[in-house]
Amino acid sequence: MMARLKKYLPGGKWAVIAPPYFWMLLFFAVPFLIAMKISFSSIQIAMPPYTPLTEWANDTLQIKLNLKNYLFLLEDDLYLKAYLSSLKIAVIATFLCLLVGYPIAYAISRLPTASRNTALMLVVLPSWTSFLIRIYAWIGILKNNGLLNNFLMWLGVIDEPLKILHTPIAVYIGIVYAYLPFMILPLYTNLVKHDNRLIEAAYDLGCKPWQAFLKITLPLSKAGIIAGSMLVMIPVVGEFVIPELMGGADTLMIGNVLWKEFFNNRDWPVASAVAIVMLALLIVPIMIFHHYQQKELEGRLT
Amino acid sequence: MSAAKTSWFTRSTLLLGFAFLYLPMLILIVYSFNENRLVTVWSGFSLKWYGELFRDKQMIDAAKVSLEIAFMTACASVVLGTMAAMVMTRFRQFPGKSLFSALMTAPLVMPEVITGLSILLLFVAMGQTFGLFEERGVMTIWIAHVTFCVAFVTVVISSRLSELDRSLEEAAMDLGANRVKVFFLITLPIIAPALASGWLLAFTLSLDDLVISSFVSGPSSTTLPMKVFSSVRMGVSPKINALATLLIGIVGVAAFIGWWMMAREEKQRQRDMQLALQQGG
Numbered sequence: 001m002m003a004r005l006k007k008y009l010p011g012g013k014w015a016v017i018a019p020p021y022f023w024m025l026l027f028f029a030v031p032f033l034i035a036m037k038i039s040f041s042s043i044q045i046a047m048p049p050y051t052p053l054t055e056w057a058n059d060t061l062q063i064k065l066n067l068k069n070y071l072f073l074l075e076d077d078l079y080l081k082a083y084l085s086s087l088k089i090a091v092i093a094t095f096l097c098l099l100v101g102y103p104i105a106y107a108i109s110r111l112p113t114a115s116r117n118t119a120l121m122l123v124v125l126p127s128w129t130s131f132l133i134r135i136y137a138w139i140g141i142l143k144n145n146g147l148l149n150n151f152l153m154w155l156g157v158i159d160e161p162l163k164i165l166h167t168p169i170a171v172y173i174g175i176v177y178a179y180l181p182f183m184i185l186p187l188y189t190n191l192v193k194h195d196n197r198l199i200e201a202a203y204d205l206g207c208k209p210w211q212a213f214l215k216i217t218l219p220l221s222k223a224g225i226i227a228g229s230m231l232v233m234i235p236v237v238g239e240f241v242i243p244e245l246m247g248g249a250d251t252l253m254i255g256n257v258l259w260k261e262f263f264n265n266r267d268w269p270v271a272s273a274v275a276i277v278m279l280a281l282l283i284v285p286i287m288i289f290h291h292y293q294q295k296e297l298e299g300r301l302t
Numbered sequence: 303m304s305a306a307k308t309s310w311f312t313r314s315t316l317l318l319g320f321a322f323l324y325l326p327m328l329i330l331i332v333y334s335f336n337e338n339r340l341v342t343v344w345s346g347f348s349l350k351w352y353g354e355l356f357r358d359k360q361m362i363d364a365a366k367v368s369l370e371i372a373f374m375t376a377c378a379s380v381v382l383g384t385m386a387a388m389v390m391t392r393f394r395q396f397p398g399k400s401l402f403s404a405l406m407t408a409p410l411v412m413p414e415v416i417t418g419l420s421i422l423l424l425f426v427a428m429g430q431t432f433g434l435f436e437e438r439g440v441m442t443i444w445i446a447h448v449t450f451c452v453a454f455v456t457v458v459i460s461s462r463l464s465e466l467d468r469s470l471e472e473a474a475m476d477l478g479a480n481r482v483k484v485f486f487l488i489t490l491p492i493i494a495p496a497l498a499s500g501w502l503l504a505f506t507l508s509l510d511d512l513v514i515s516s517f518v519s520g521p522s523s524t525t526l527p528m529k530v531f532s533s534v535r536m537g538v539s540p541k542i543n544a545l546a547t548l549l550i551g552i553v554g555v556a557a558f559i560g561w562w563m564m565a566r567e568e569k570q571r572q573r574d575m576q577l578a579l580q581q582g583g
Binding site for chain 2: 012013016017019020021023024025026027028029030031032034035038048100103104106107108110111117118119121122123125126128129130131132133134135136137138139140141143145147177180230231234235237238239240241244245255258259262263268271272275278279282285286289290293294296
C-alpha cells in the first residue's frame, strides 16, 4: 500500500520544495501579474473599481488592453518628476548611508572576536523596535520648536529656529537613520572575512594606511558595498512613511504618489500602472542584488 | 594594524555611530516621563502619559490585533523559511531552482507599496473568482506578512545552515538514518538558535509593518502601526513617547535574553564539538 502510494507521490524532496515555492508563487509572483493586468483596465465606479479586460459578447472574445494609464503617466509630468526625484533621493541617501555605515562596519570588523557579535547586535537592535517610532523620535528632535533648535538657540548659535523638518534634509536624516543597519550588516559580513596578512604585506612594502585601504580593503569589499547599497537603495525608491512624515511639499516621491492614487483618488488602474513602472525601473537593481545575495547564500565568497 | 588591540579610530567611530543610533531613542524615553503636554518642554516627572496610553481602548485593541498577527506570522514564517533554507543550501539542482531563489530574495528589497498593492489586487481578484478573502482583515494581513517575512527568515536560517559542519549529518546518514530522521535529530537541534532568531525577526517585522497592512486590512482590523501612524500625522503626542518607551523596553529585554541564550548555546555547542572530536580521535 505504502509502496504503491509512494510511486504516485512526487519524491520526498518535493514535499520540502513545494510549500514555500507554492506560497511565494501564489502570494508574491502572481500578484504582480494581476497588477499588470489591472494597469491595462480603466477606472469605474463599482467594487472593484476597474473594468474587466475580457468581454464575451456575440460569440466573440474581446480583449481590451487600455494603454491610457501609461500614456497618462507620460503626459502628466508629476509622475516623471516623482520617479526622477525618488531615484535621486534614493541614490544620495544610499551614498550617505555608505559614508556613515562603512566606518562603523569596518570598526566592528576590527574589534576583538568576542565583542564583534555584541557590537553587531547593538547595530541591529534599533531596527527591532518600531520603524515608525524611530522616525517619530527624529520629528521631535528636528521640528521648529524641537530639541535641536532649542539646544542651538540656548547655545546662542542661532537666533531663529532652523527649518529642518519638512525639508529634504530631514528626509535624508530619516532614511540614513532607518536604513543604516541594512548597509552595515552586509559590509561587516564582507569586511570580517578579509585576510589581515594582505594589509600587513602592504605595510611591509611601504604602503601608508590610506593607500592600503584604497588599494586592498576597498576593492575587496566591493561585493559588500554593492549588496548593502542595493539593500538600501531599492526599498528607498518606493519609501512612503519617511517622506510622508518628514518631507515637505517639495519632497516628491513615487511611493507617496502611488499611495494617493490608491487611497485618495481610488484609481486602482493608475496606481497599478505606477507600481508596474516602478518595478520595471527596479528590476535591474533587484537582479544585481539577487546575484550577490545568492553568492552569499551558497557560500562562494570573495 | 593588529586586530587584538582596539585602535583609537575604532573606538571613536563606534562611539559616534552608537550615539547616532541610540541618542534619539534615549531622548524619546526621557520625554515619555515628562509632565508637560508639549513633548520638548520639560516641566517635571510624571507617569500620566502611561495612564493615558492604557486608557486608550483603540490603541490597546490595535495592539492586541498586531500581537496576534505577529505571533501567527512568526510561526508560519519559521516553518516555511526553514523549508526554503533547506532547499537553498541542501538541494543542488531541481527544475525551477533559479526562480525559487529569486522568489526568496526579491521580497527583501521590494518596496512595500508595490508588494502591498499587488497582494491586495490578488485578494480582490480571488474574491471575484472564487469567493475567497471577500472579508479582508486579520487573515489577509497574516498572509501578506508571512509572504515578506519568509524571505528574511530564510536568510537567517540559510546562513546558519551553510556554515554548519556537514560531517555530523553525513555520519548519521552512514549509520542508517534517513533524511527526515537526520533533519529532526541532528540538523534541527543545531540550527535551533537560528530558528529562534528567525522567529523573533518575523515577529518584529510583522509587528512593525504599516504599509502592507494598510493595503490589505479590512474595516475591523486596525493594527498598532496604523493607529500610531494616524496619531503621529496629527502631531507629536507624549502618549506615543510612552508607547515607544514600552516597546523599546520590551525589545531591549528580549534582545538581552536572546543574546545571552545564544552566547551560552554557542559555547555549549563548541564544547560539545570539541568533546566529540576528542572522543572520536
